[in-house]
Amino acid sequence: MVAVAASASAAEPAPVQVELSCRPEAAPGRVLCELSYRAAVGRRLAWADALVLRAPEFARPLRSRVTPERSRGAEPGERKVSLAFVALVSGVGQVTVRARSVICHGQGEQESCRPHSQNLTAELRVGS
Numbered sequence: 436m437v438a439v440a441a442s443a444s445a446a447e448p449a450p451v452q453v454e455l456s457c458r459p460e461a462a463p464g465r466v467l468c469e470l471s472y473r474a475a476v477g478r479r480l481a482w483a484d485a486l487v488l489r490a491p492e493f494a495r496p497l498r499s500r501v502t503p504e505r506s507r508g509a510e511p512g513e514r515k516v517s518l519a520f521v522a523l524v525s526g527v528g529q530v531t532v533r534a535r536s537v538i539c540h541g542q543g544e545q546e547s548c549r550p551h552s553q554n555l556t557a558e559l560r561v562g563s
Contacts, residue, residue, distance in 0.1 A: 455530075472513060
């Protein structure tokens with residue numbers, strides 16, 4: 436019976452898809468990364484944010500607030516969050532981010548919401 440439950444949950448799609456990408460920059464300065472959230476069909480993205488867990492020595496994360504108006508995507512189940520870094524010198528390294536969200540399923544009194552988090556890594560490239 437346990438094997439059936441495990442295989443059934445493995446067949447379920449993830450409640451949210453999250454992607455992290457960083458725009459390469461030609462010279463030191465401000466570097467932007469974008470975290471994109473997309474709720475699965477039939478689910479609602481109620482809340483989302485991100486925590487920078489690791490950044491390369493040459494690029495420090497900037498503390499900035501992301502308001503709901505700035506983070507909305509084109510669709511109701513989408514959200515985009517911009518993460519800014521300041522690169523003091525050229526370099527290549529990995530950025531690790533914890534994407535956190537609350538995903539809801541159902542409607543009205545039958546709606547249930549659960550937290551979701553996922554660690555993602557992207558390459559941060561500054562200079563040639």
